[in-house]
Amino acid sequence: MVKLTEEVKESLKGVKNIFLATCSRAGVPNVVPMGAFKLLDDETMLLSDQYMQKSLSNMKENPRVAIAYWGEKGGFQIKGTVTLHTDDQIFKEDVAWVKGIKPTLNPKTAIVMKITDVYMVKPGPDAGKKIL
Amino acid sequence: MVKLTEEVKESLKGVKNIFLATCSRAGVPNVVPMGAFKLLDDETMLLSDQYMQKSLSNMKENPRVAIAYWGEKGGFQIKGTVTLHTDDQIFKEDVAWVKGIKPTLNPKTAIVMKITDVYMVKPGPDAGKKIL
Numbered sequence: 001m002v003k004l005t006e007e008v009k010e011s012l013k014g015v016k017n018i019f020l021a022t023c024s025r026a027g028v029p030n031v032v033p034m035g036a037f038k039l040l041d042d043e044t045m046l047l048s049d050q051y052m053q054k055s056l057s058n059m060k061e062n063p064r065v066a067i068a069y070w071g072e073k074g075g076f077q078i079k080g081t082v083t084l085h086t087d088d089q090i091f092k093e094d095v096a097w098v099k100g101i102k103p104t105l106n107p108k109t110a111i112v113m114k115i116t117d118v119y120m121v122k123p124g125p126d127a128g129k130k131i132l
Numbered sequence: 133m134v135k136l137t138e139e140v141k142e143s144l145k146g147v148k149n150i151f152l153a154t155c156s157r158a159g160v161p162n163v164v165p166m167g168a169f170k171l172l173d174d175e176t177m178l179l180s181d182q183y184m185q186k187s188l189s190n191m192k193e194n195p196r197v198a199i200a201y202w203g204e205k206g207g208f209q210i211k212g213t214v215t216l217h218t219d220d221q222i223f224k225e226d227v228a229w230v231k232g233i234k235p236t237l238n239p240k241t242a243i244v245m246k247i248t249d250v251y252m253v254k255p256g257p258d259a260g261k262k263i264l
Contacts (some may be wrong), residue, residue, distance in 0.1 A: 025159070028196050031163055033253055054260055070165045074163065119165050119186075
């Protein structure tokens, strides 16, 4: 399992939107901005679904995902494999977290992403380099 | 073929980075920020590859792509199918355009994306709605 470094964790701080890419079984990619995400630990991200349609149906067909972002402290691409939670303790904690930020939001799914790879995305000769 | 509306074209203006999602034949999504893009006409985008690795190998395996962005005037997800150009007039025009912006850049591939679908990505009940 991959553990995020301090550099990657720092770069995520203050980022408002990450872009979540999924892929249907037929091979059609989908990518959307999303704001409700956090690290559960150095190997695991939580993505909270409030409004997903195609992203959710794709993850049910194919659990491989990739996220990318670019903030004030740079950005990375992080790949992983997800499990979907709708009626367990993980989901309850997701609902409590999201409602603590904005009570009107109604999470549908807690998406737990185990991180498998991290890549550089900064333009230049190192773009695409696997760092973790 | 899909023709972008004024609303979608306006939302692209001033956007520095779009996020390009591709998918390998094995179904692994990839997503990266990229800055060298423009509309060729209302049905066609040009993406210029300077540093791509996995995005490029994925597009050679699977021409379906999706881009998403969020700027001052909102954002959308645009899906399409690409052709790759490395030694024709389209590529020459791509090189001239990119070098006109920054002479030190060296385009490797001109990616011509025929637009097939456009979706809303703004958070809320309309997120994921197909508009074109």
